[in-house]
């Protein structure tokens with residue numbers, strides 16, 4: 001065995017054994033696995049030994065059409081411990097007598113242990129915030145989103161992503177089908193245009209540092225600077241918009257004037273402004289006069305009026 005292989009073997013071992021070791025609630029399977037890891041009970045024939053029994057299962061052999069089955073990749077599983085890079089040492093496994101690592105929500109080991117297998121190769125800048133993400137805390141594991149026994153992992157195709165995410169995120173699914181929304185349902189945008197699927201240091205795992213920076217990516221004209229600014233806009237676009245969709249035009253959380261009255265006096269003014277008849281009952285109301293709600297660069301655009 002080459003020294004890279006030994007390095008990898010010990011990396012996988014350290015990742016997994018420290019994961020089991022730290023977990024006071026390690027189940028019986030995990031404890032059994034740890035013994036096999038420590039004894040280094042890997043098979044000498046690699047995948048061939050597994051395929052003696054598992055080659056009739058098409059879902060298993062499909063891995064050879066994908067990147068993880070590529071024997072030519074020195075950094076991939078097949079150039080290393082092969083099937084056992086992910087499923088752990090075979091030991092005396094011939095079926096049910098001794099377990100292998102099983103993945104998925106119904107897997108036989110914790111989500112943390114499953115993920116430590118994947119992270120033994122994929123711990124890089126993309127997944128730096130993984131451990132602190134809400135997904136991790138909720139035991140959503142790598143394989144909740146990814147499949148490896150396939151020629152092509154479905155979620156990596158842009159056209160499939162939204163459907164994968166909204167299998168769990170039903171609230172966002174409802175929002176994106178409302179009267180006004182980002183073109184998520186049409187496939188012209190994906191969740192990961194705004195969110196980092198592996199977590200980030202920002203609220204709501206946004207790719208950018210703030211909500212507003214996320215929006216400026218595509219709506220640069222709203223960044224300003226403006227001569228006459230609206231504090232509510234500088235503070236947070238989601239004061240007024242639901243980024244996933246809403247029943248009101250322009251993805252507004254509420255209709256004006258209620259939207260504005262969330263923060264302003266009931267009639268918007270501390271003093272008397274002469275108002276046209278019935279202005280507060282019409283849909284546009286406040287914006288009839290304050291038409292530049294995001295900010296104005298007009299010399300006489302004070303109070304966001306032009």
Ligand code: HEC
Pocket residue numbers: 047050051054057059060063068077078082083084085086087103104143146147148149150
């Ligand atoms: C890159 C990690 C990885 C490698 C390498 C790997 N597997 Fe898997 N295996 C998984 C994951 C993850 C699943 C869960 C299903 C999925 O995500 O595709 C799985 C599922 C399975 C299952 C259960 C399939 C089912 O029908 O539910 C078997 C059996 C299996 N693998 C055997 C093998 C064999 C044999 C090899 C070597 C030829 C192998 N695996 C290589 C990660 C891996």
Ligand code: HEC
Pocket residue numbers: 043046049050051052053054083084087089090093094095096100101102
């Ligand atoms: C002597 C036959 C035999 C060999 C060799 C063998 N397995 Fe298995 N394996 C089985 C049987 C039988 C099952 C139980 C299948 C079931 O319960 O439906 C099983 C179950 C599994 C499972 C759990 C999947 C499930 O659906 O329960 C995984 C993962 C797995 N084997 C991986 C491997 C890997 C990786 C190797 C090689 C290192 C290997 N097996 C070698 C016979 C074998």
Ligand code: HEC
Pocket residue numbers: 067068073075076077080085086103117118119120121122142143146148152153156
């Ligand atoms: C032994 C190392 C190793 C392990 C373990 C491993 N991977 Fe990979 N994985 C790779 C390599 C190498 C690539 C190809 C990277 C590239 O093309 O830059 C890859 C690519 C991927 C990709 C991109 C696939 C594509 O088609 O471009 C995904 C997603 C992925 N791995 C998920 C996983 C998951 C989930 C697990 C755990 C079940 C896992 N990997 C375990 C080595 C590994």
Ligand code: HEC
Pocket residue numbers: 115118119122126127130135140141142143144145146155156161192196197198
């Ligand atoms: C919530 C769903 C989700 C989870 C959980 C998830 N991923 Fe991903 N992953 C994605 C999506 C979507 C992409 C493609 C878009 C992107 O790269 O931002 C991706 C891309 C990747 C890629 C290829 C591009 C890259 O980032 O290098 C790899 C490798 C990968 N994921 C590995 C992992 C590993 C390892 C885990 C667990 C630690 C994991 N993923 C957990 C959704 C997920």
Ligand code: HEC
Pocket residue numbers: 162165166169172173176182184189190191192193194195204206211214238243244
């Ligand atoms: C245009 C950018 C954008 C897109 C596209 C987007 N989101 Fe969001 N998402 C946000 C912002 C911004 C927040 C923070 C909301 C807030 O502060 O009110 C958020 C919050 C969330 C939250 C946290 C729940 C909450 O209300 O705080 C979840 C879950 C979520 N998004 C899932 C998704 C899913 C799933 C998709 C794809 C269907 C998606 N998002 C697409 C921008 C986006």
Ligand code: HEC
Pocket residue numbers: 133134135138140144145161164165166167168169191192195197203204205
């Ligand atoms: C297997 C179910 C599942 C899948 C698939 C899934 N999520 Fe989640 N996600 C959750 C759970 C559970 C939470 C915890 C909070 C909650 O219930 O909203 C969460 C939380 C989030 C949050 C809030 C994070 C935070 O830090 O506040 C965002 C954003 C999010 N998911 C985006 C996505 C995106 C984007 C995808 C697809 C790439 C995705 N999710 C796929 C289950 C899932």
Ligand code: HEC
Pocket residue numbers: 180181182183189193194211214215216217218219237238241243249250251
């Ligand atoms: C990846 C690019 C992208 C990002 C990031 C983005 N948008 Fe959009 N936005 C679009 C596209 C595309 C449209 C649809 C334009 C059209 O239909 O003409 C749109 C439309 C809108 C609309 C008008 C909707 C309607 O019903 O006409 C609003 C409001 C909006 N975005 C707000 C936001 C907010 C707030 C954010 C930040 C949370 C944001 N956008 C981030 C691309 C983006």
Ligand code: HEC
Pocket residue numbers: 212215216219222223232233234236237238239240241250252287291293294
């Ligand atoms: C104080 C409430 C409020 C805040 C905060 C706000 N908007 Fe708006 N937005 C509106 C209203 C009201 C409309 C309806 C059209 C109009 O009157 O300009 C709108 C319309 C839009 C539109 C579609 C029409 C257009 O002007 O292109 C986009 C895109 C948009 N907003 C993006 C943003 C972004 C990006 C932010 C954060 C930088 C933001 N909005 C913050 C109230 C707000």
Ligand code: HEC
Pocket residue numbers: 228229230231232239240256259260261262263264286287290293302303304
């Ligand atoms: C999230 C709270 C919030 C919402 C919602 C909001 N505003 Fe404001 N608005 C502010 C704050 C804060 C200021 C600055 C302090 C002040 O003058 O009260 C401001 C200032 C203003 C000003 C005075 C600007 C100037 O040049 O002095 C106008 C006009 C205005 N808002 C109109 C609106 C309209 C119209 C809406 C509804 C579309 C709205 N606001 C919604 C918080 C909000």
Ligand code: HEC
Pocket residue numbers: 257260261264266267268269270271273274275276279285286287288289290303
């Ligand atoms: C008929 C036109 C008109 C309508 C409709 C209107 N405003 Fe005004 N508003 C003005 C004018 C004019 C000023 C500036 C007063 C001045 O010149 O001193 C002003 C000033 C303001 C200010 C800043 C001064 C202050 O008192 O703090 C806010 C905030 C404001 N309006 C909010 C609103 C809101 C919210 C609505 C809807 C509920 C609204 N306005 C509807 C004309 C209007």
